[in-house]
Amino acid sequence: MLFDGRPFGRRIPRMTDQPLAGIRVCDFTWIIAGPTCTRVLGDFGADVIRIEHAQAVDSVRMGRPIVGDAPTYNNSGFFNYINRNKRSVLLNVRHPMGFEVVKKIIAESDIVVENFSSRIMSNWGLDYPQLKEINPKIIYCSISGFGHFGRDMDFTTWGPTAQALGGLTYTSGLPGKPPAGWGYSFMDHTAGYEAAVAIMMALHHRNRTGEGQHIDMSQVEGGIVLNGPAILDYTVNGRKWRREGMPPGNRAWEPKVAPHGAYPCTGEDRWLAIACMNDAEWQAIVLAMDEPAWAADPKWATNAGRIANEDELDARIAEWTSTMTDYAAMEVLQAAGVRAGVCQRASDRYERDPQLRSRDWWHVLDHAEIGPSEYDGVLPKLSESPGSLQRAAPALGQHTHEVLREVVGMTDEEIAEHEAMGVLM
Amino acid sequence: MxxxxxxxxxxxxxxxxxxxxxxxxxxxxxxxxxxxxxxxxxxxxxxxxxxxxxxxxxxxxxxxxxxxxxxxxxxxxxxxxxxxxxxxxxxxxxxxxxxxxxxxxxxxxxxxxxxxxxxxxxxxxxxxxxxxxxxxxxxxxxxxxxxxxxxxxxxxxxxxxxxxxxxxxxxxxxxxxxxxxxxxxxxxxxxxxxxxxxxxxxxxxxxxxxxxxxxVEVGMPYYLYAREDVVRQTARHASARRTERWLVHAADGRDLILFGIGRDNSSWRKLKQWFQSFGFGMNFDEERFDSPASRQPGRGSAEASEVYAEVARFVASQPGESVYRGGQERDQAWGTVRSPEETLDDPHFWDRGxxxxxxxxxxxxxxxxxxxxxxxxxxxxxxxxxxxxxxxxxxxxxxxxx
The missing domain is CATH 3.40.50.10540 (Crotonobetainyl-coa:carnitine coa-transferase; domain 1)
Structure with missing residues (x-):
């Protein structure tokens, strides 16, 4: 892009220029929500140190897609995707010597993050008061299903159950059908995003005051906050989302406008999303469709008329889109100023989407075991201190010795001793 | 402030x-x-x-x-x-x-x-x-x-x-x-x-x-690493291949998401007892169900299909809230499908203010x-x-x- 007359985007920044340079994260996270949080921090230059244990390996290290024939812990595309820009240390925290080592890493860290169930850290002797004893300025973020207090604090979630309990699964679906839900763990992403927001806010507070703190996140609460207007419609107007005709599929809830949906195009399972927010946009759609005779009926001219005849309207528009490819229809509508976009698959975004490619969205990094491995970019783009892709996801324990030397200050003899005692596994 | x-x-x-x-x-x-x-x-x-x-x-x-x-x-x-x-x-x-x-x-x-x-x-x-x-x-x-x-x-x-x-x-x-x-x-x-x-x-x-x-979670890495697109499925993860259903319906019409059934053997034992006390899963003691991997969905396991089908029958005989709480009390990360306003009914979140x-x-x-x-x-x-x-x-x- 052009920014003050010079391009940025291709520039590879030095790590010290990055916004979180100098910030170290002691990362106990696993699966998706926690690693998503630390992906954000690592993308902006924090030194993220994954503490891993070979007896309880992050199951995502075996998650599909796998490069090659069988999982090796290091060849999961899914693991790599959410763990770039991090280092990995093998350490048995339950071994007394391992516990001493992790305390030293915590003492040299700014942030501790974990997404275990809610009693694990205190069972380890690493709850917030204890962390604070090790490092008075530590920022500790716990991410669990229900948080570390409240009557059901021992209940647990994965992304799919958190989004069900938080009200999100229900809102995705056709009326009269079971919920379609979210075909992926939207709430693992989102809980991780929220945790990263919280941690960076706490860092700013610490910069001002020197004070650390405990941030406690419930993944379900992180979902409840995403549907505030629906909840207020109930507490103010007494109207429930669970009622006849709901959820409304791809039709609009608020503002209630039409047409609003996904329409079939030529090819197998190809769809175009169109959102018409007002009467002027409707006129633009009519022009884009080349003013078909049916569209001249005055009943279509107003939003109220279009909503009153929404089934017929959707059928008419589908008739038009069915004659075209999705990208061609998108171009025709966008040229007329209409909000329209192809329902893109991953292959579409990678192979065909000109927007992502023009913004240098795809990257290749050299992975210790699988060699060249592909990643998407860092967002948002910061003009002076951009985030970047510095390293591929770590192989299990790839940085154990390096971290023990650099961060803990151990000698080679001490490392060998710990190795011999079975601490570094 | x-x-x-x-x-x-x-x-x-x-x-x-x-x-x-x-x-x-x-x-x-x-x-x-x-x-x-x-x-x-x-x-x-x-x-x-x-x-x-x-x-x-x-x-x-x-x-x-x-x-x-x-x-x-x-x-x-x-x-x-x-x-x-x-x-x-x-x-x-x-x-x-x-x-x-x-x-x-x-x-x-x-x-x-x-x-x-x-x-x-x-x-x-x-x-x-x-x-x-x-x-x-x-x-x-x-x-x-x-x-x-x-x-x-x-x-x-x-x-x-x-x-x-x-x-x-x-x-x-x-x-x-x-x-x-x-x-x-x-x-x-x-x-x-x-x-x-x-x-x-x-x-x-x-x-x-x-x-x-x-x-979009696995959606992007599946293409970056396997050059495959995942395909949408009812109320569960889109996947390159069809997988077992997680969405089950309770006796009172409530929907639940069962993401995993007995991922480890200690919780599986508790679950079996619970199901069997209501007359379901009477064959779950057979050895072929003993391996946690065989019970997990999405891997083409015949035992997983059988477990999911039988547990769906169990759930259909119970009120939704009993399945949710009973599962959670037995270490299962199961959840009820709630509409946004139904989250207000959960006292846990009022405990947390x-x-x-x-x-x-x-x-x-x-x-x-x-x-x-x-x-x-x-x-x-x-x-x-x-x-x-x-x-x-x-x-x-x-x-x-x-």
């Missing part, structure tokens, strides 16, 4: 797309001043409205997304004097967040280069559908269109036999906007931490399309809405004021700027 951002002033020039980013900062103590045109932000026209009467101060959508902000009306697009007031205001600010089309503010002399010339510490974040440059930069979008292009929609939907010919489905709640706003907050806060260290501000370019494209109450035009009885997404021990989330009425703070803010 006790939030972690209580020393920060933000000028927000946002409508539906970017307003949640302002809320995230405002709720944590920042002084967020929402600059609105005389007719008000278009977000004020988005329902639902108090008692279904549309008016600028009655949008519940606006109420929710604009907590803790102040409202300043300025006709900065057509009135030179008002534009000058806006410049003065921004001179007092740390952060500007805007969600206009690329170039729109620059055309008014309010681009980053203009605003930062005498204010090198300023952070300006633009939130747009596609980013500031590229062939789609000026394309029009919405939450639906964003979720289509970014990939989430193609992963949500139905098995063909559940809804023949059904399109991909968009989840509601403007989650595309929420997602880009989380990323905008990341960028703004990263820039703020850089400024804490160096004193230098910068420009932050945040694209909804990019935010959503990397918020999650829900907060607001009043506003025609609403004198405090009404509950969601509160903090996170608990800070030292600098807590706080509802200091409800969303502002249109121009509620114009007089006080204008006076402070002369």
């Amino acid at each position: 006790s939030g972690p951002l209580s020393d920060i002033r933000v000028v927000e020039i946002c409508d539906e797309l970017g307003q949640y980013a302002g809320k995230l900062l405002a709720d944590m103590g920042a002084d967020v001043i929402k600059v609105e045109p005389p007719a008000g932000s278009s977000a004020r026209t988005v329902g639902p409205f108090v008692r279904d009467v549309p008016a600028p101060n009655r949008s519940l959508n606006f109420w929710y997304h604009n907590t803790n902000k102040r409202s300043l009306v300025l006709d900065f697009e057509s009135d030179d004097a008002d534009r000058e007031v806006l410049r003065k205001l921004i001179a007092t600010a740390d952060i500007v967040i805007e969600d206009r089309a690329p170039g729109a503010l620059a055309a008014l002399g309010l681009g980053y280069a203009d605003l930062s010339a005498n204010h090198p510490g300023l952070i300006v974040c633009s939130i747009t559908p596609f980013g500031q440059d590229g062939p789609w930069a000026q394309y029009k979008s919405s939450d639906l269109v964003g979720l289509a292009l970014g990939g989430p929609m193609m992963m949500n939907g139905y098995d063909p036999e559940d809804a023949p010919g059904a399109p991909p489905i968009r989840g509601h709640g403007d989650q595309g906007y929420n997602t880009v706003c989380h990323y905008a907050a990341h960028g703004i806060l990263a820039a703020l931490l850089f400024r804490d260290r160096t004193g230098r501000g910068q420009y932050v370019d945040c694209s909804m399309h990019e935010a959503l494209s990397c918020t 999650h829900f907060v109450k607001v009043t506003g035009e025609d609403v004198t009885e405090p009404a509950a809405m969601p509160g903090p997404p996170y608990w800070f021990s030292a600098t807590p989330w706080e509802l200091r004021r409800p969303a502002p009425k249109l121009g509620e703070h114009t007089v006080e803010l204008r006076a402070s700027l002369v």
Whole structure:
């Protein structure tokens, strides 16, 4: 892009220029929500140190897609995707010597993050008061299903159950059908995003005051906050989302406008999303469709008329889109100023989407075991201190010795001793 | 004011797309001043409205997304004097967040280069559908269109036999906007931490399309690493191959998500006893069910298919709440499918003080809405004021700027 007359985007920044340079994260996270949080921090230059244990390996290290024939812990595309820009240390925290080592890493860290169930850290002797004893300025973020207090604090979630309990699964679906839900763990992403927001806010507070703190996140609460207007419609107007005709599929809830949906195009399972927010946009759609005779009926001219005849309207528009490819229809509508976009698959975004490619969205990094491995970019783009892709996801324990030397200050003899005692596994 | 951002002033020039980013900062103590045109932000026209009467101060959508902000009306697009007031205001600010089309503010002399010339510490974040440059930069979008292009929609939907010919489905709640706003907050806060260290501000370019494209979990790595697209399925993960159903229906009609059944043998033993006490899974003691891997879905295991089918029969004989709580008490991360308002019925979140109450035009009885997404021990989330009425703070803010 052009920014003050010079391009940025291709520039590879030095790590010290990055916004979180100098910030170290002691990362106990696993699966998706926690690693998503630390992906954000690592993308902006924090030194993220994954503490891993070979007896309880992050199951995502075996998650599909796998490069090659069988999982090796290091060849999961899914693991790599959410763990770039991090280092990995093998350490048995339950071994007394391992516990001493992790305390030293915590003492040299700014942030501790974990997404275990809610009693694990205190069972380890690493709850917030204890962390604070090790490092008075530590920022500790716990991410669990229900948080570390409240009557059901021992209940647990994965992304799919958190989004069900938080009200999100229900809102995705056709009326009269079971919920379609979210075909992926939207709430693992989102809980991780929220945790990263919280941690960076706490860092700013610490910069001002020197004070650390405990941030406690419930993944379900992180979902409840995403549907505030629906909840207020109930507490103010007494109207429930669970009622006849709901959820409304791809039709609009608020503002209630039409047409609003996904329409079939030529090819197998190809769809175009169109959102018409007002009467002027409707006129633009009519022009884009080349003013078909049916569209001249005055009943279509107003939003109220279009909503009153929404089934017929959707059928008419589908008739038009069915004659075209999705990208061609998108171009025709966008040229007329209409909000329209192809329902893109991953292959579409990678192979065909000109927007992502023009913004240098795809990257290749050299992975210790699988060699060249592909990643998407860092967002948002910061003009002076951009985030970047510095390293591929770590192989299990790839940085154990390096971290023990650099961060803990151990000698080679001490490392060998710990190795011999079975601490570094 | 006790939030972690209580020393920060933000000028927000946002409508539906970017307003949640302002809320995230405002709720944590920042002084967020929402600059609105005389007719008000278009977000004020988005329902639902108090008692279904549309008016600028009655949008519940606006109420929710604009907590803790102040409202300043300025006709900065057509009135030179008002534009000058806006410049003065921004001179007092740390952060500007805007969600206009690329170039729109620059055309008014309010681009980053203009605003930062005498204010090198300023952070300006633009939130747009596609980013500031590229062939789609000026394309029009919405939450639906964003979720289509970014990939989430193609992963949500139905098995063909559940809804023949059904399109991909968009989840509601403007989650595309929420997602880009989380990323905008990341960028703004990263820039703020850089400024804490160096004193230098910068420009932050945040694209909804990019935010959503990397918020589809296995969808993207499946293509990057296996060159395969995943395919949507009813209420469970889209997958390269069809997988067992997780969605089950209880006797009282409630839907539940059973994500995993007895992932480890100790919880499997507890589960078996529970099922068998009701006469289900009487063959689960057979050795072939002993391996945790054989019981997990999505791996083509015959035992997993059998387990899921039998447990679905068990669930169909029980009330939903008993299955949810009974499963959780036996270490199963199962969940009931709740509508948004049904989350209010769960006492756990009241224990945590999650829900907060607001009043506003025609609403004198405090009404509950969601509160903090996170608990800070030292600098807590706080509802200091409800969303502002249109121009509620114009007089006080204008006076402070002369």
